[in-house]
Amino acid sequence: MSGRFSWKKTSAEAQLLLIGIPVFLWTMIPVYHLFLFAISSKDSATSGRLWPKEPTLQNFGIVFREQHFYLNHFWLQLLNSVVIAVTVAVLTLFIATCAAFAISRLKLVGGRTVMNLALFTYFIPAAFLAVPMYKTMSVYGLLNSQWALILAMVTIASPYGIWVLKQASDKLPWELDEAARIDGASPLQLFRLVYVPLMMPSLVAVGTYSLLLAWNEYLYAFLLLSKDTDVTLAVALGNFLSADDSPWELLMATGFIYALPPAAIYYAFKRYMVSGLTAGAVKS
Amino acid sequence: MASVSFRDIRKSFGKVEVIHGIGFDITDGEFVVLVGPSGCGKSTLLRMLAGLEDISGGEIVIDGRVVNELESKDRDIAMVFQSYALYPHMTVRENMGFSLRLRNAEKATTDERVMRAAKILNLDQLLERYPRELSGGQRQRVAMGRAIVRDPKVFLFDEPLSNLDAKLRVAMRAEIKALHQRLKTTTVYVTHDQIEAMTMADRIVVMHDGIVEQIGTPLELFDKPGNLFVAQFIGSPAMNVLPGTLRRGSNGAYVEALGSRWPVPSTVSGNDGQAVSYGIRPGDLSLADAGVAAKVFVVEPTGAETELLLQVGDAQLTLVMHGRTTAQPDDTVHLAIAAAHAHVFDHASGQRLS
Numbered sequence: 001m002s003g004r005f006s007w008k009k010t011s012a013e014a015q016l017l018l019i020g021i022p023v024f025l026w027t028m029i030p031v032y033h034l035f036l037f038a039i040s041s042k043d044s045a046t047s048g049r050l051w052p053k054e055p056t057l058q059n060f061g062i063v064f065r066e067q068h069f070y071l072n073h074f075w076l077q078l079l080n081s082v083v084i085a086v087t088v089a090v091l092t093l094f095i096a097t098c099a100a101f102a103i104s105r106l107k108l109v110g111g112r113t114v115m116n117l118a119l120f121t122y123f124i125p126a127a128f129l130a131v132p133m134y135k136t137m138s139v140y141g142l143l144n145s146q147w148a149l150i151l152a153m154v155t156i157a158s159p160y161g162i163w164v165l166k167q168a169s170d171k172l173p174w175e176l177d178e179a180a181r182i183d184g185a186s187p188l189q190l191f192r193l194v195y196v197p198l199m200m201p202s203l204v205a206v207g208t209y210s211l212l213l214a215w216n217e218y219l220y221a222f223l224l225l226s227k228d229t230d231v232t233l234a235v236a237l238g239n240f241l242s243a244d245d246s247p248w249e250l251l252m253a254t255g256f257i258y259a260l261p262p263a264a265i266y267y268a269f270k271r272y273m274v275s276g277l278t279a280g281a282v283k284s
Numbered sequence: 285m286a287s288v289s290f291r292d293i294r295k296s297f298g299k300v301e302v303i304h305g306i307g308f309d310i311t312d313g314e315f316v317v318l319v320g321p322s323g324c325g326k327s328t329l330l331r332m333l334a335g336l337e338d339i340s341g342g343e344i345v346i347d348g349r350v351v352n353e354l355e356s357k358d359r360d361i362a363m364v365f366q367s368y369a370l371y372p373h374m375t376v377r378e379n380m381g382f383s384l385r386l387r388n389a390e391k392a393t394t395d396e397r398v399m400r401a402a403k404i405l406n407l408d409q410l411l412e413r414y415p416r417e418l419s420g421g422q423r424q425r426v427a428m429g430r431a432i433v434r435d436p437k438v439f440l441f442d443e444p445l446s447n448l449d450a451k452l453r454v455a456m457r458a459e460i461k462a463l464h465q466r467l468k469t470t471t472v473y474v475t476h477d478q479i480e481a482m483t484m485a486d487r488i489v490v491m492h493d494g495i496v497e498q499i500g501t502p503l504e505l506f507d508k509p510g511n512l513f514v515a516q517f518i519g520s521p522a523m524n525v526l527p528g529t530l531r532r533g534s535n536g537a538y539v540e541a542l543g544s545r546w547p548v549p550s551t552v553s554g555n556d557g558q559a560v561s562y563g564i565r566p567g568d569l570s571l572a573d574a575g576v577a578a579k580v581f582v583v584e585p586t587g588a589e590t591e592l593l594l595q596v597g598d599a600q601l602t603l604v605m606h607g608r609t610t611a612q613p614d615d616t617v618h619l620a621i622a623a624a625h626a627h628v629f630d631h632a633s634g635q636r637l638s
Contacts, residue, residue, distance in 0.1 A: 175369035178336050183383035183430070184357035193382075197373040 034259075037252030059253035068250055070240050073228055081215060081232040081258075084146055088153040088214035089207045095154065096161030096206055097199070101191050103162075104169035105177055115166060118159035126156050127219060134223050148224040149232075153217060157210035164209075168202035169195075204269045212262050233258050286347030286360075286437035286470055287312045288333065294341030295328055295494075303328060303494045305342065310487075313468045315461075319481040320491035321517070327442055329491070330474045334363050334440050347437055357386075362431035363440040366447060368423045370415040370430075376402075377411040380429045401432040404463070421452045428463070439464075441473040445480065457483055478518050482506070490514050507625075512634035515563050515627055521591065523563045524601045527631065532556040539628060542597035544576045547623035554628065554637040561634070563627035566591070566604040571611070572620035580615045594619075 038059055040052040061067075066074045103111035133152050134143070142148040172195070180190045196203070218234045225231045237258065240251040288310040295303040303325045310316045318326040331337040333344055335356035343350050351359050362383075370379050377398055378385075384394040402408040405425045415423055424444060431439055441460070445453045461484050464471055475481055481488045482502040490497040490505065490513070497517075498510040509515035515523050528541025530552070537554075539546040539562040546562050554560065578594035578601065585591075585608060592603040592611065596619075603619070611617055628637045 173367065173369065175365045175367050176371065178334075178356075179363070179365060179369040179430075180371075180382075181336070182334060182356045182361065182363050183434075184386040186357075189386060193386075194371060 031259075034252050034256055037249050038256045040249055042247065042249050059249045060257070062250060063253050063257065068247060070236065070247070071250065071254065073236070074233070074254070076229055077231060077233040077236045078258075080146065080230065081234065082261075084150055084153070084221075084232060085211045085214040087150050088157060089211035091150065091154045092157040092161050092210035093203060093207050095158050096165050097196065097203065099158075099162045100165035100169045100199075101195055104166050105172075105190070105195060106187060115163070118162050121159045130219055130223055133220065137224060143224065144226055144230065146225065146230060149217075149221055150214075152220050152224060153210070153214040156220075157213050161206040161210060164206055165199065165202055168199060172198055208265060208269050211265065215262060287345075288347075288438060288470060288472065289345040290329070290333075290342070291345065292342040293329065293332065293339065293344065295325070295332060295337065296340045301340075301494070303340075306491075306494075306496050307342070308489060308496060308499055310470060310472065313470055315464050315471045315473065315484060315486045316489060317473045317475060317481040317485035317487075318489045318491060319475055319478055319517075320497075322476055323493075324491040325494040326474045326476075326489075326491050330440055330442055330472060333438075333472060334361060335359050360434075360437045361440055362434045362436040362438075363442065364424075364427045364431050364444045366443040368415070368427040368447075370423055370426055372415050375412050375414055376407060376418070376426050376429075379415070379426055380407075380411075380433050382430065383434050397433050397435070398429075401429045404432065404466070405429050405459075420448050421456060424448060424456060425459075428460070432463075432467070437470065439469050439471040441471065443475055444473075445475070445477075453480075460484065479520060482518070488518075490517060492517075508636070508638070509563075509627065510636050512561055512563070512629045515629065515636075519565055521566050521602045521604065523565050523627070524569070526562045526599055526601075528560055528562045530554045530556065530558045530560045530628065530637070539626075542576075542599055544596070546576070546626065547621050548626050548628050549624050549638065551638050552628050554630065558637075559631035560637065561629040561631050563629060564601075564621060565625065566602040568622040568625040569601065569603040570605060570620045570622075571603070571609065572618050575618040575620050578617055578619055580611050580613050580617060583609065583611060583613065592617075 036050075036052065039055045039057065041054065041056055041058065044052050044054070063071055063074055066072055099114065102108045103114060108114075133155075137143050137148040137152070142151070176194055176198070177190060180194050185193065215232075216234065217232075218238060221232045221235045222238060225235065228236075233254070237251060237254055240246045240254075289308075291307050293303060293306045294301060306325075306329060318329060320326050328337060332339050333346075335351070335354060339352050343352055345351065346359060346361070371382065374382065380398045380401060381394045384397065398411070399408065402411055405428060407422070407425055407429055410418065410422060410426075415426065418426065424447075427444070444460070445456050448456060457480060460473075464484075473480075473484065485502055487499060487501055488505055489499050492513050498505060498514045500508075502518075505514055505518045509518060509523075512525065516525060526539075526541040526546070528539040528546065530548075531538050531540050531545075532555075536550065537548050537552050539548055539560060541562050546564070548562075576596060578596045580592060581595050581600065582593040583590065584593070588606065590605050590607065590609050592605070592609065594601045594603055594617070601619075629635060630637055
């Protein structure tokens with residue numbers, strides 16, 4: 001009977017809520033604080049109230065008009081962040097997709113070794129590699145070039161991307177490759193016309209991952225870039241903390257703006273990340 | 285259209301040889317079915333013909349040309365897979381036209397050929413759908429359409445009906461056969477289902493453990509199986525086989541088995557006292573007033589026919605009769621045996637004695 005009260009169902013929902021509510025609070029309280037700071041005036045920012053007496057958007061105005069010492073290059077630095085993150089995502093996707101295709105579908109000799117090496121790179125925390133990476137970039141004369149950060153982030157993101165895409169590739173029905181080969185597809189055509197369209201959900205996932213990784217990166221960006229006009233917004237935000245009387249409300253307002261694109265990207269691409277694109281290919 | 289020849293084909297996976305030298309010819313326009321139990325090498329043989337597996341030894345010839353070193357796409361063949369292998373991100377139209385697109389065919393040509401194939405297969409209403417929006421039978425037809433559009437020299441089918449339910453399978457069987465009669469394209473069809481083989485093939489190649497057991501038309505295999513394996517593999521229900529001894533008396537030859545005398549065709553070869561396997565098809569046994577005595581074990585009426593499971597000595601026999609019977613379990617009945625249709629095989633080698 002529909003709509004009948006069921007203890008089992010209710011208790012299952014209660015359990016979910018019991019877990020869900022603390023997790024939600026845990027996640028949202030810092031974000032709420034961020035937002036609270038951003039809409040408070042400088043004096044009332046630390047008042048401890050749950051909602052400011054006089055909420056204001058003035059902070060955002062100061063940020064957008066670059067009306068503070070720390071914010072002199074706000075728009076340029078935001079653009080740097082965008083350019084670097086997008087380039088990292090594109091390069092990572094290109095490398096990881098080609099590698100996964102070659103290893104998983106073309107059964108390249110030595111593919112297993114590449115996979116193991118890719119995994120091996122994660123045995124060492126990325127932070128430990130920052131200084132060696134700095135040294136490497138200086139050898140190549142890339143310091144103070146945004147390519148240094150881009151290449152470093154691609155290096156960090158690619159192994160994970162290769163792993164994820166290789167696993168996803170392995171799940172594609174093998175008969176599709178064989179059918180395409182018989183239909184007359186060269187490996188490149190197979191890649192372009194069959195493989196990439198079917199891998200789209202995983203490509204979006206890996207692309208988003210590497211985009212956000214680069215967007216949120218602080219340590220490498222801080223080390224490898226130094227000019228105010230080169231750095232990403234993440235580094236610029238860090239610079240706020242170099243003074244004793246930091247303008248918290250501006251830091252938070254900028255931080256809030258900085259957090260919006262990732263959220264937007266996540267929601268925009270969420271629908272692509274669902275699996276099921278291969279439904280109907282083969283009978284399972 | 286083209287002829288196909290296998291010349292002493294061998295296939296090894298690592299050190300294990302799975303196909304041990306197979307050779308036969310397929311003439312232009314012929315429908316040949318490779319049949320055998322799973323693991324007999326029939327799919328591997330087909331995949332070698334398709335260029336999806338390397339050939340370890342021997343030669344495959346399509347239309348007079350050795351294709352061992354040719355890529356799949358240069359062999360001018362089309363293949364229908366058991367799992368259909370449709371491109372899920374393409375519509376039916378795009379799926380069917382994919383091979384032409386890869387060959388940079390003109391759009392008008394592609395459209396026309398896709399339309400023609402779609403009409404043949406009743407797919408013209410479904411061209412804009414995606415594979416996920418089709419039923420199993422429709423997907424199967426799209427897979428066939430993709431092959432037809434190519435107008436290849438040879439069609440290859442790898443167990444194409446195994447994923448369909450029983451009723452649809454029978455319908456598609458007829459459709460594929462009708463399609464072949466219409467297009468007359470040389471076809472190699474792999475199945476493990478001997479009924480499919482019997483109903484569709486011009487000639488059947490029975491394979492077992494990587495060798496060819498026998499090649500022949502469906503009725504040749506049914507009437508004159510060359511060995512015990514073919515005898516038991518072809519035909520449903522399977523042939524009854526009894527261990528016995530060949531006797532040559534003054535009144536002609538017979539087989540002594542289960543304490544009774546079993547009649548044999550006059551053409552049977554072999555020596556008096558030779559250990560043999562005596563085979564008789566369920567349909568070549570009938571109930572009579574006198575003859576070998578048997579106890580009824582199970583009665584299975586199927587309407588038009590009745591199947592009786594009988595106990596003779598410690599052996600079980602199957603008998604199929606038209607119409608119905610009054611026999612009940614535990615009744616004793618007598619068997620008449622169509623001597624001309626009995627089969628005698630050497631016990632040791634399994635080869636036919638005739």
